[in-house]
Structure formats: structure tokens, C-alpha cells
Amino acid sequence: MTxxxxxxxxxxxxxxxxxxHDALPEARELMERAESVLGFRLSKLMFEGPxxxxxxxxxxxxxxxxxxxxxxxxxxxxxxxxxxxxGHSLGQYSALCAxxxxxxxxxxxxxxxxxxxxxxxxxxxxxxxxxxxxxxxxQIREVVDRASARGVxxxxxxxxxxxxxxxxxxxxxxxxxxxxxxxxxxxxxxxxVVGAFHSPLMGSAREELAExxxxxxxxxxxxxxxxxxxxxxxxxGEELRASMLAQPVSPVRWTDVMEVAVAMGVETGVEVGxxxxxxxxxxxxxxxxxxxxxxxxxxxxxxxxxxRGGRR
Numbered sequence: 188m189t190x191x192x193x194x195x196x197x198x199x200x201x202x203x204x205x206x207x208h209d210a211l212p213e214a215r216e217l218m219e220r221a222e223s224v225l226g227f228r229l230s231k232l233m234f235e236g237p238x239x240x241x242x243x244x245x246x247x248x249x250x251x252x253x254x255x256x257x258x259x260x261x262x263x264x265x266x267x268x269x270x271x272x273x274g275h276s277l278g279q280y281s282a283l284c285a286x287x288x289x290x291x292x293x294x295x296x297x298x299x300x301x302x303x304x305x306x307x308x309x310x311x312x313x314x315x316x317x318x319x320x321x322x323x324x325x326q327i328r329e330v331v332d333r334a335s336a337r338g339v340x341x342x343x344x345x346x347x348x349x350x351x352x353x354x355x356x357x358x359x360x361x362x363x364x365x366x367x368x369x370x371x372x373x374x375x376x377x378x379x380v381v382g383a384f385h386s387p388l389m390g391s392a393r394e395e396l397a398e399x400x401x402x403x404x405x406x407x408x409x410x411x412x413x414x415x416x417x418x419x420x421x422x423x424g425e426e427l428r429a430s431m432l433a434q435p436v437s438p439v440r441w442t443d444v445m446e447v448a449v450a451m452g453v454e455t456g457v458e459v460g461x462x463x464x465x466x467x468x469x470x471x472x473x474x475x476x477x478x479x480x481x482x483x484x485x486x487x488x489x490x491x492x493x494x495r496g497g498r499r
Contacts, residue, residue: 189455189494190448191262191269191285192469193255195276195439197379198462199247201236204254206483207261208234214257217291221253224295229253244309244381245302248277252298254482255281255460256291261487262459267494271451273413273444275465276344276384277301279434285459286408288424293403300399304392305382305435311391314383316343316354317364321373324442327351330370334363343385344439347471352378352439354386389435396435400428411451418443445472457481457490 207214208230218230232241233250241247255278262269274282277298284294319327324345331353334340340355340363353363360383364375383389405424414421416430418440445468448456456469456478466478481487 188270188451188453189268189457190271190273190451190453191259191282192456192458192465193272193274193278193281193285194251194458194460194462194465195274195278196244196247196251196384198460198464199241199250200461201234201238201241203233203250203461203482204230204257205234207254207257210484211257211261211264213260213264217257217260218253220292221249221295224292225249225299242379242381244306245299248302249295249299251277251460252281252284252294256284256294258459258481258487259285261484262457262481262490265484265487265491267457267487267491269410269457271411271413271448271453272408273415273448275415275441276434276439278460279415279431281460282412283405283408283427283431286410286412288406288408288412288427289403297399297403301392301396304396304399305384305389308389308392308435309382312383312388313357314339314355314386314388315357315360316352316378316380316383317360318344318346318350318352318376318378319364319367319372320350320375322351322367322370323348324351326370327353327367330363330366333366334359337362339383339387341386342438343383345442346439347442347445347468349471350468352385354383355388356383384435385438387436392435393432397432400431413444413447415439415441415444418447420447441468442472445469449473449476455494457494
């Protein structure tokens with residue numbers, strides 16, 4: 188059994204998607220469709236940057252979505268199949284498209300709109316995020332409770348048993364970082380995002396996001412899909428629509444996602460899109476399960492070899 192993991196914001200980089208676009212007519216067709224929906228040259232931004240512009244939430248979101256869909260197309264053309272699907276934060280929109288819940292064109296428009304709304308919320312309520320490594324979830328919750336005296340700060344991503352991302356107002360996040368190091372955290376790393384995602388500071392985006400979500404048909408998933416908001420398998424499109432509305436102010440329960448995947452009997456993990464963040468999280472959680480990412484035709488073929496029982 189193979190699970191496909193779709194990465195979220197922070198995995199973008201200038202040059203992303205170029206190898207797929209140049210090698211596959213099918214990838215170029217997806218890019219052309221995306222650019223028709225968007226009305227601008229997404230390919231130029233993805234391939235050339237600049238990084239600062241690519242990092243903008245509204246741009247990073249749609250770039251990651253399109254890159255992941257091109258990578259999925261390459262994987263499937265190479266003969267790969269996914270028996271289960273999950274997405275980390277923004278990556279859940281890629282997962283929904285891969286599972287047949289939303290169409291590609293609708294996904295492009297929805298992800299772009301979501302990015303615009305979150306970017307606006309981040310301007311209204313500035314904040315930041317940081318990953319803390321080396322403390323348990325309970326320890327981080329205690330740290331966050333204490334740091335809340337300095338402002339809004341919450342646990343945003345439960346990425347692994349020893350890695351949690353905190354999100355909120357800058358002063359409160361700085362206090363959480365200080366307290367985490369004091370409590371014995373091994374490492375603290377600021378995230379490459381612009382905003383306090385998965386926190387109450389994103390609440391102003393929800394009303395207009397609800398309108399955008401309501402305008403898009405949501406079908407039931409055709410592949411088992413683990414909802415990273417609930418940390419459980421979702422069985423209906425309406426359930427997933429509700430999760431997408433809750434997502435901006437809710438934590439990513441990635442540890443729960445991996446627990447569900449292991450319980451399902453997953454034998455291989457494939458990170459579909461740029462970067463290897465989710466491969467690393469899976470290896471840390473279940474080192475016996477091999478994982479590989481797909482960013483090119485060659486890596487798609489390697490992923491299929493792995494799925495069929497080979498090893499890289």
C-alpha cells in the first residue's frame with residue numbers, strides 16, 4: 188500500500204516544476220490550463236522567481252498546487268498508483284484534487300483565492316511561525332500556555348512526536364521560542380512563511396473563504412483521504428469542505444495522519460511535489476517505511492520502482 192503526501196507552504200523554491208514542465212507535454216498542458224484560469228504567467232514565477240515574490244502566500248499556494256499536480260501526473264504516467272492520500276496544510280487542496288474531490292481548474296481558482304484571503308488576513312493581523320524540535324506535544328502546549336501572556340500564540344502544526352510548529356503574534360512566538368529552549372528544545376527554526384497560519388489571526392479570512400468553497404463542487408473522495416484537520420479518514424466531500432473552512436484557524440494534525448497511515452498498513456510513502464519535508468517526517472515517525480519524493484520524470488520512475496518493491 189502506497190500513500191501520497193502533498194506538501195504545504197514553505198516547500199516552494201525558484202525553479203520548481205521546470206523539469207516536469209520541460210519533459211512532459213501533459214505537465215505543460217496543466218500549466219497552460221492553470222495560467223488560463225489565473226490570467227498571468229505562473230510558469231515564469233515558478234521557474235525564475237524572484238524568491239520574495241514566490242513566497243507571497245497567494246503565489247506560493249497556487250505554485251505548490253500546480254507543481255504537485257504535475258508531479259502526480261508524472262507519477263501516474265510512470266505507472267504509479269496511490270492507495271491513500273493526505274496533504275499537509277495547503278497540500279490538502281492538492282490531495283483533494285488527487286482524490287477526485289475537486290477538479291483541477293476549480294482547485295487552481297480556489298487555492299489562489301484562499302491565498303489572497305490569507306495574505307490579506309496576515310496584513311491585518313501580522314504574525315509569524317516557528318518550528319520547535321525536541322519537546323513533546325504536551326511540553327509545547329505548556330510553553331504556549333505560558334507564552335500566551337505576551338499575546339496570541341497557538342500550536343499550529345503537530346508534525347511529529349518531537350516537532351511542533353507554533354504560530355501567532357511575533358512577541359508571543361518569541362516568548363514561546365525562549366521558553367521552549369529553556370525547557371530543553373534541541374532546535375528552533377523560523378518558517379519561510381508570511382503570516383501566522385493555523386491561528387486565530389487568520390479568522391478574518393473565513394467568511395469570504397466560505398463563499399469561495401461554497402461555489403466549488405466537492406465530490407466524495409475516490410481514494411481513502413486522511414484529513415489533516417481532523418487527523419482521520421474523511422468519507423465525504425462535504426466533510427472535507429467543512430475541514431477546508433476550519434483549516435486556517437485549526438492545527439495540522441500530521442502526527443495523527445501518520446498514525447492512521449501506519450494503521451492502514453502503508454508500506455511506501457511518496458511525497459508528490461517539491462521538497463522532502465514530509466519524507467523526513469515519515470522516516471522519523473516510522474523508519475521502516477521507505478519514502479521518496481517526486482519532482483521530475485526520473486524521480487517519478489524511481490518512486491514506481493520503490494512502490495513495486497525495489498529500494499533506492
